[in-house]
Amino acid sequence: MYYGSRIIVALDPPDGVNVIDWCLNIVRETRDLVAGYKIGLPLVVRLNSMEDLSILSKAMDGDRLKIVDLKLADIGNIMVSAVKPFIHHGFNYFIAHSFIGCRDGLDVLNSFLRENNAWLITVVSMSHRGSVEAMDDVVEKLLEISVNTGAWGVVAPATRPEIIRFVRKHIGSRAKILSPGIGPQGARPGDALMAGADYEIIGRMITRSSDPRHVVEEINKIHESPLREG
Numbered sequence: 001m002y003y004g005s006r007i008i009v010a011l012d013p014p015d016g017v018n019v020i021d022w023c024l025n026i027v028r029e030t031r032d033l034v035a036g037y038k039i040g041l042p043l044v045v046r047l048n049s050m051e052d053l054s055i056l057s058k059a060m061d062g063d064r065l066k067i068v069d070l071k072l073a074d075i076g077n078i079m080v081s082a083v084k085p086f087i088h089h090g091f092n093y094f095i096a097h098s099f100i101g102c103r104d105g106l107d108v109l110n111s112f113l114r115e116n117n118a119w120l121i122t123v124v125s126m127s128h129r130g131s132v133e134a135m136d137d138v139v140e141k142l143l144e145i146s147v148n149t150g151a152w153g154v155v156a157p158a159t160r161p162e163i164i165r166f167v168r169k170h171i172g173s174r175a176k177i178l179s180p181g182i183g184p185q186g187a188r189p190g191d192a193l194m195a196g197a198d199y200e201i202i203g204r205m206i207t208r209s210s211d212p213r214h215v216v217e218e219i220n221k222i223h224e225s226p227l228r229e230g
């Protein structure tokens, strides 16, 4: 069993596969080497049955982060309705947008999650270039909302390490930082950790490889070197 990995694998299935079989193959090959998995709409909209999520979450092992990324952005009670079935099937971390604000929004969701041994992750900046068009102007405000809500973690982009450094400076150790944007989006494995992130969310670089296990092993090695120096 490998402890201490900072990799969260984004399970976004390609076209033309049975999505659950595809996910299970990757999970079985990598689960002893990663911190967790993230599922999102590309998987969820292709499920035949929500019951399949139980099979998937059981395959992930008990102590993995099992993240559902619907990038929720609604009023509190609607977000609660959306997460309930995933909690029922064993998922325990949920990504929501921070721009919706705390009162009657994130606070309702966060309270519900805490009551159900689940945790909130908020988005404060995104990995694509469009994030600079609006979100990045208000990162500080979004962090304030996230911290006031009591979010367990925040998402900040590996593609802009300066944002990660800003986020870390601002929140200290009050929340984890999870960073996507590695591989096809441009960042290299280890870039986000070096800037202060706790986890790197990595999808296609691992899942579209002919040998996902080998790629995960190589990324873990890269991650260990900056971590040792830090």
Ligand code: XMP
Binding pocket: 010, 011, 012, 038, 040, 069, 071, 095, 123, 125, 126, 127, 128, 155, 156, 157, 180, 181, 182, 183, 184, 185, 201, 202, 203, 204, 205
């Ligand atoms: P790739 O294949 O590019 O997948 O490694 C990245 C995964 O991360 C998600 N993603 C984001 N999620 N904020 C988020 O909350 C972001 O800025 C962001 N950028 C990418 C994406 O949905 C995919 O699952």
